[in-house]
């Protein structure tokens with residue numbers, strides 16, 4: 001369960017739960033609930049929206065924390081998985097599981 005939302009109008013926490021959303025007990029505003037796993041649009045370097053399973057190409061040399069070296073520009077990544085957080089792409093590159101910023105790839 002996600003954290004309880006706050007009212008978008010008066011910003012009071014702890015709204016009442018309505019049939020398919022929330023109702024603010026303070027100002028009466030009603031709004032639809034959002035799925036807690038909604039990551040929003042994650043866009044690549046060209047502004048294209050990415051989706052789970054997309055293939056992408058790295059557009060910038062990337063450093064990784066591991067000792068195996070970074071990822072070279074032009075590296076193709078098959079079947080990305082989108083995750084929440086600062087680095088939005090979870091992908092397997094050369095057998096390594098890596099997190100990559102969406103701004104550093106483009107849709108293949």
Ligand SMILES: [Zn+2]
Pocket residue numbers: 007008009010011012024025026027028029
């Ligand atoms: Zn309110």
